[in-house]
Amino acid sequence: MHGTWNRTDIGELGRRLQRAHGEVWLHQVKGDPYADLLRGHAEDPRPAEERIRALGPLWRSTTGAWVTADHRLAGELLGAGWPHRPLDDDEAHVPVDDAGLGGDAAHYERLRGDARDAVTPAAVQAVSDRVVGALAADFDLVSDLAEAVPTDLLAATLGPAGADRGELARACTDAGVVLDGLLCPQRLDVTRRAVAAVGRLHELLAGSGAGLGAGPGAIPEAGPGAGPGSGPHEAAVLLATTGVRTAASLIAGSVLAVADHPGEWSRIAEDPGHAALVVAEVLRHDPPVRIHPAVALADVEFAGVHVRTGERVVVLVAAANRDPDVFDAPDRFVTGRPARALLPALHHRVTLPFARAQAEAVLRALVAAGPRPRRSAGHLRSRRSPVTGHLLRCPLTTG
Numbered sequence: 001m002h003g004t005w006n007r008t009d010i011g012e013l014g015r016r017l018q019r020a021h022g023e024v025w026l027h028q029v030k031g032d033p034y035a036d037l038l039r040g041h042a043e044d045p046r047p048a049e050e051r052i053r054a055l056g057p058l059w060r061s062t063t064g065a066w067v068t069a070d071h072r073l074a075g076e077l078l079g080a081g082w083p084h085r086p087l088d089d090d091e092a093h094v095p096v097d098d099a100g101l102g103g104d105a106a107h108y109e110r111l112r113g114d115a116r117d118a119v120t121p122a123a124v125q126a127v128s129d130r131v132v133g134a135l136a137a138d139f140d141l142v143s144d145l146a147e148a149v150p151t152d153l154l155a156a157t158l159g160p161a162g163a164d165r166g167e168l169a170r171a172c173t174d175a176g177v178v179l180d181g182l183l184c185p186q187r188l189d190v191t192r193r194a195v196a197a198v199g200r201l202h203e204l205l206a207g208s209g210a211g212l213g214a215g216p217g218a219i220p221e222a223g224p225g226a227g228p229g230s231g232p233h234e235a236a237v238l239l240a241t242t243g244v245r246t247a248a249s250l251i252a253g254s255v256l257a258v259a260d261h262p263g264e265w266s267r268i269a270e271d272p273g274h275a276a277l278v279v280a281e282v283l284r285h286d287p288p289v290r291i292h293p294a295v296a297l298a299d300v301e302f303a304g305v306h307v308r309t310g311e312r313v314v315v316l317v318a319a320a321n322r323d324p325d326v327f328d329a330p331d332r333f334v335t336g337r338p339a340r341a342l343l344p345a346l347h348h349r350v351t352l353p354f355a356r357a358q359a360e361a362v363l364r365a366l367v368a369a370g371p372r373p374r375r376s377a378g379h380l381r382s383r384r385s386p387v388t389g390h391l392l393r394c395p396l397t398t399g
Contacts, residue, residue: 013188020093020185027062034061034314037291040184040386045290046331049319057303065293065312066305069319071326071342073303077315078345080105083297084313086346087182091295091312094181094191098198100238101178101347111350114235118157119354121361127153128361132369138376141252141394147173149358150239150247158236160207168204168240171197176245180387183293183314187384198241205236238350245388246348247355249288252391254279254359255366257286259373259396261333268367275363277335279356283321284341285333288355290318291387292344317344373398 027035033051042048049069052059057070068074076082085104089096096102103111131148139145151169159168174197177186181194257278258265267274292315300307307313321341322330343352366373379394 010188010192013191017093017185017188017191024063024185030062032062034065034067035063037316037386038063038184040180040382040384043381045318045386045389046322049316049322052316053319053323058305058307060305061314065314066302066307067314067316068303069316069323070303071320071323074315074317074320074342076302077294077313078292078317078342080345082300084294085297087293087295087312092182093185094178095195095198096182098195098202099175099178099241100234101182101242103347105346105349108347108349110231111235111238112353114231115158115239115350115354118232118235119153119239119357120157121357123157124153124357125361125364127156128358128365132362132365135369135398137399138395138397139373141255141373141396142248142391143393145255145362146248146252146391147244149251149362150244150354153358154236154239154244158232158239159205163204167200171200171204172240172244173197175201175241176248176388176390177385178241179245179289180382180385180390182387183291184384184386198237201237201240205233205240207233235350238347239354242347243351243354245390246288246351247358249388249390250279250282250355250359251362252394253282253286253288254363255373255396256375256394257282257333258363258366259375262372264333264335265367265372267335268363269370272364272367274335275360275367278363279359280341281333281335281337282359283343283356284327284337285321286389287318287321287341289344289348289352289387290316290389292317292348294346315342315344317342371398 024035024038028039033048036048037045052067053069057073058066058068061067086101087096088102128149131145131152135144151172155163155165155168174193177190177194264278294313296307296309296311296313298309324330326339327337373396376397377395380392382390382392
């Protein structure tokens with residue numbers, strides 16, 4: 001078992017989660033739109049996001065958090081120009097440090113280099129081609145494709161020799177609630193599985209990264225410089241705990257974008273490089289990370305509002321990327337927009353490039369394989385998923 005969360009009494013943990021969930025519920029029933037978002041029950045969070053936008057560039061929720069949906073201010077808050085830190089173990093509802101989410105910007109810049117060295121473009125395309133090539137005419141977007149690619153890629157590039165890919169995939173799935181659990185208390189059983197999975201991922205990925213550059217689809221051999229505490233090991237754990245979920249969300253959103261917009265599929269068929277523009281618009285229109293919290297490390301002022309040391313500041317990334325003052329017809333899916341999507345910071349500087357490369361590679365592989373997939377039934381999203389909007393099931397067909 002790994003970290004202090006595994007030593008927390010079950011009864012104490014249950015009471016902590018129940019109390020936190022009850023507090024959010026009370027704020028929500030009293031009309032707080034941010035609390036409404038945090039509960040994660042709405043299929044479409046945009047009405048609550050628009051209510052927050054109407055309250056001004058920086059609004060104080062009754063939960064105590066400062067919240068913004070303003071594109072200009074969000075860009076400032078997502079940058080490194082103000083003193084802030086991520087949530088810690090006491091503020092979140094999941095094991096922040098054990099999951100690799102407690103570092104600073106410099107730490108994640110180092111891990112970004114480790115991940116980039118290990119997860120090469122050739123490996124990304126090879127795994128994407130292999131997974132797409134194995135799809136049946138009728139398949140589930142989530143389990144057969146969106147989650148299969150990042151777990152296979154992680155095993156092939158940062159997993160130690162002999163890693164059990166099935167166990168790795170199960171642990172990544174159980175740990176995947178970590179991003180949502182930062183802000184939204186999960187059920188006790190879900191939280192306990194996540195805590196155990198994070199610890200198991202540390203064990204499964206011990207020896208990560210010793211064989212960097214081993215080639216597409218190869219599983220590196222363990223060796224000097226690898227193992228717990230090394231850069232590659234830390235990068236592997238971070239990608240497993242949050243990168244797989246982020247990649248799965250972005251892959252799913254990108255596939256649905258071309259399924260729902262046939263013109264984008266045709267453009268990729270004509271120019272595979274167009275896949276990058278489709279993914280860029282998905283990052284704006286349907287981002288894999290919708291909310292980004294931080295804590296002020298000093299008294300600061302934003303939009304004429306004084307934020308005190310220790311107060312929480314939350315960027316509604318999805319809402320900021322639909323700011324009508326910046327984007328024309330923000331609810332429409334339009335590739336090649338002049339304004340770029342805002343992206344969350346800190347650990348997302350490691351996980352988003354990992355996700356983005358896969359989403360682009362999957363689109364190229366799907367179009368090359370053809371024909372274009374279509375929705376064959378309704379989709380199902382997870383409850384209590386305000387950060388990732390996690391898709392549980394989405395049947396597609398090419399028949």
